[in-house]
Amino acid sequence: MTEHTDERHTVLRLLREEAGNIVKTVPGPLASLSLRVGEWALDISWAHGTAPAAPLPPVMATEEETEADDTGLHEITAPLVGTFYVAPEPGAPPYIQVGEHVRAGQTVGIVEAMKLMNPVKSDLAGEVVEVVTGDATPVEYGQALVRIRAEEP
Amino acid sequence: MTEHTDERHTVLRLLREEAGNIVKTVPGPLASLSLRVGEWALDISWAHGTAPAAPLPPVMATEEETEADDTGLHEITAPLVGTFYVAPEPGAPPYIQVGEHVRAGQTVGIVEAMKLMNPVKSDLAGEVVEVVTGDATPVEYGQALVRIRAEEP
């Protein structure tokens, strides 16, 4: 039931936010607006047929902020359960450094599982913003290892 | 059954809250708003095409509408389980007739339970609009017996 309600909340919020976005993006004053997602629908019409493009209320602003944290940022995650190493062997220099540029396919670290060394490769080119997980740390599947800012194409 | 009721509450509350959110969120004074979730719908339109700053309580409005069909009408219901009789005894004239005026406290029928005759009295003065339950009909507690249009005070 609660999950169910949550789901409704999300869809409704989606509709609401979208309405806000439309008002922001669509040029000219609106008289009415109709949104429909499957069985979900939102219809609004404005008084004196005018929808002034106004700044969005704080509720949504915050939500955008929270997403803003990792805008343009890409996470490389652990491909399996194991132990994460930043370097090929103890004492050796790490595969990557923060600020350094990585190519797509470049190894950024290894996850060791059952004595097997599994190289972790970057799936895109960009700049290393942060090495999230420390050396020799146990990681779960999907755990964030490295953050990369994707290159502008 | 119970989930059903609960469901209804949830969805209605959801719609109400959402209406409030939309009014706060979507810029500009609204003339009307229509929200639909599957079979559930909420439609509001504002007088002078202006939505007040505070969110409305649409659920209340809706509920009032659903009760609107018996506005001004008052129901006299069965005070206990038993058999409803419109007259003191078979063949005798009924206590009341449609269109007739009844005083508060006047007997409008009887409910017989375990051989006991329980007079059913009108709790207000008014005009008999309908005798809902037929003579010698078994009734449950709270079942509508007679409809009365209350007198204008």
Add this chain to the structure above:
Amino acid sequence: MSFSKILIANRGEIALRIARTCRELGIETVAVYSTADRDARFVAYADEAVHIGPAPAKRSYRYPPAIIEAALRAGAEAIHPGYGFLSEDADFARICTDHGLVFIGPSPEVMECVGDKARVRALLAAAGLPILPGSDGPVATPAEAEEVAERIGYPVIVKAAAGGGGRGIEPAGDRAELREVYRRTTALARQVFGNGEVYLERLVQAPRHVEVQFLADTHGTVLHLGDRDCSLQRRNQKLVEEAPSPLLPDRVRERLGEYAVVGARRVGYTGAGTMEFLLDAAGEITFMEINARIQVEHPVTELLTGVDLVREQIRVAAGEPLGITQDQVALTGTAIECRVNAEDPSAGFRPTPGRLTSYHPPGGPGVRVDSGFGQGDVIPPDYDSLLAKVIVWAPTREQAIVRADRALAEFAVEGPGVATTIPLLRRLLAQPDFVAARHSTAFVDALTNEFNPMEKTSERPADH
């Protein structure tokens, strides 16, 4: 002759539990409900349902005319009263008979007999059952009460002859106190039970509550289904019941069973009943009373014996012989029932009615749940606060205790303002004295810092 349609004159978990057995027997059920229970599961579960009155029980579940009318119009042949409400009302049983309806329980005469505690006490004493020193029947005056007290010695306990569920019983430590207690108990008894008669017994300090389940049919067969221990009580309200009673020597256990059979025969009992005994610190047992109804804790006996007690009640009421014999009654393992009430132990066990936004009952091996509620349901404020009974079975008492705790830990119940006794129950199960079965009926009250176990609590519903 068997029934094709039964009206269940009760609500909540017991109404549902009775309907379950009826469904298994292929008997149609008629539910009766008050306005407060309009959306209750036991109503939806029944084949038919009749709205019999407003929330107050005295105008619905305790109101014979409404129930009789409902039964007649629905064409029910019998009425199962469950526990509480009209279940021990001999007059109601008579009214049923007068209207050609079978009351599922003993005869009105037997109900009257066992309902008069002073009388049944004397009767079974004569039949050879051990009773506490006390008055022979009711005591008519304060002076007579003092006389009896002098004879049996203080402290004594004053009991309403028509009392039940731990109400109308109060101890007196000396002559002065007795006079006060006599007055109070007589007044309460007259007011609550409509019968001011009281009798006296010697007070047993911190006894254990042991009871025996018995069955009797109309063909002369009477058998017992072992004992239950209900010593975990708060102010005479049972919280946890178990079977068999731990630490009871076999010879005592056998004797209890024999007493139950002798007693049931002596009063001419038919149907399912319970005989209550007190077990004192010295291991002495004395007869207390007979309960002429199915009890809240009956499932522990069902788990121990595999016998469906409601099924047998219905068979007997239909004039059929019992489906089992004494030697077919095997008692295996240990069963424990925990009563999950919608109450707040941290606020004086105040009932906490409300809507259950979350309800996920426990499951898996050895767990039975009897409840009248589910997710989204509302616990009305109008009746007792029993939310669910979690009953577990295991080969040993030790395993049964951990299983009960495991099941309670799984039980997810949430709702705005709704608190339950689950945390308290888990705390009780963990008490060394309970694990070692050293606890008496005074244990919980001592634990919850209530030092007057015998104090009646008029705000609490009578126990079943």
Add this chain to the structure above:
Amino acid sequence: MSFSKILIANRGEIALRIARTCRELGIETVAVYSTADRDARFVAYADEAVHIGPAPAKRSYRYPPAIIEAALRAGAEAIHPGYGFLSEDADFARICTDHGLVFIGPSPEVMECVGDKARVRALLAAAGLPILPGSDGPVATPAEAEEVAERIGYPVIVKAAAGGGGRGIEPAGDRAELREVYRRTTALARQVFGNGEVYLERLVQAPRHVEVQFLADTHGTVLHLGDRDCSLQRRNQKLVEEAPSPLLPDRVRERLGEYAVVGARRVGYTGAGTMEFLLDAAGEITFMEINARIQVEHPVTELLTGVDLVREQIRVAAGEPLGITQDQVALTGTAIECRVNAEDPSAGFRPTPGRLTSYHPPGGPGVRVDSGFGQGDVIPPDYDSLLAKVIVWAPTREQAIVRADRALAEFAVEGPGVATTIPLLRRLLAQPDFVAARHSTAFVDALTNEFNPMEKTSERPADH
């Protein structure tokens, strides 16, 4: 020596069921889960949980490195594999041992032995168990297959030596068909089980599936816990299981028990296992295979015996002796398990994953529910469609059947797009042939108008 922490290498109801027993034993549990099960109840129930991979089982629940790593980092001492997934993978059991982890199950050697159906068949034939006429071990060529078929007579059945769960077995009516079936089965076996070996047996038309549960510890004690009848199957997928097997003569029942004990000793089995037999129309029983795992239907044996099989598995794996002896194993009444799957029988049993907007399990006397789901949960599309097991007990088979139907009728499961097998199960329980126990393994398929009971259905998960 006993365990303080166990990793459960499974999901859904069986992961939860294992965790329940661990909790009762005071053993900490580590759950492993795929992304699809992130919000599952078995994850929340465990003391710890490790995210081991994406939804596909071969990268999570079937992926040894992830599970071993999770066990090591959590400091678990043992791994319980449940059923399916890695539960019968001898290599995985070896890997566990290599990493100092106890695999809760028989030794890798025993797993390999019983995993090779052709081999164990020959082995137990030598031990005196009755087997069907067939090939001595695997048949290497189509020619050899035809030779064997000529000897034992058509129709024959071709089985993958490494097969299981009704996969890789196919009948052949004549020489021409055999050539085709041999080719197909060998190919499938190589592809699915990584071992192309097949063997031949005479085909038994419409047999009954009877199996015996046994337990063996590391101290030489081997005992059986009675038989189960799993003849209600759809395309070799069990739908309803019961214990004891109805209409089985006592002498046959005893013989089955003896065979199980003899067989278990012969292969050096330890832990909980099941020996499968076929019962033909003439009442002849023949050995089929040994299942080296806890089975989906184990609760019916638990309800009949009161023995917690998972508890005994853990005891044995910890080197402890079994907690019971053969003469303590009493079989009382009848137990029936109904598998409630999230499938749509009206649409070819298509799985119907989705969110459960409503979930209210049955309760009351004699009802046990094992499920990994509750209201608000999502049934992922990635695994088998088992939603819940409703297991009932009653003194007689007749009562057990009505009780099972009563319980299924109470079971409220709703969700957009979610259908269940509840209506089908209730229909099956009502079939006169089932009530009279005249049904064979071909019964359901005939009923659902599928006339090829032996047909393999690659879209269905292997049965457990």
